[in-house]
Amino acid sequence: MVCQTVKNGVECVFMTKKGCSFNGGTCHTIIDKCEGCGRIIECPTGNYCMIYPDPSAKWAIGSCPSATHIKNEIKENSQKINPLKASKRKAGH
Numbered sequence: 001m002v003c004q005t006v007k008n009g010v011e012c013v014f015m016t017k018k019g020c021s022f023n024g025g026t027c028h029t030i031i032d033k034c035e036g037c038g039r040i041i042e043c044p045t046g047n048y049c050m051i052y053p054d055p056s057a058k059w060a061i062g063s064c065p066s067a068t069h070i071k072n073e074i075k076e077n078s079q080k081i082n083p084l085k086a087s088k089r090k091a092g093h
């Protein structure tokens, strides 16, 4: 249904005839780590994620899988990790 609360006019699976069915009855605002992401929508009540109703949960166990602003960071990290893995393998043998 179309949201009639914080993301007024946006189609959302949590919206029901009785109102928002999401935990807490409303979306949660973005967190610091979301800053710069292309999926942020600005609403009169604050900034929200257009995909996830609770952005902090997406960052609780690592990086948000849908963030548009951290792709380069992930690439850099994996490049840094690879030599480490290689040296660990060497040490094991």
Ligand code: SF4
Residues within 6 Å of the ligand: 030, 031, 033, 034, 037, 038, 039, 040, 048, 049, 050, 051, 052, 054, 055, 056, 058, 064, 065, 066, 067, 068
């Ligand atoms: S997609 Fe992820 S990083 Fe981007 S606003 Fe939503 S929760 Fe935040």
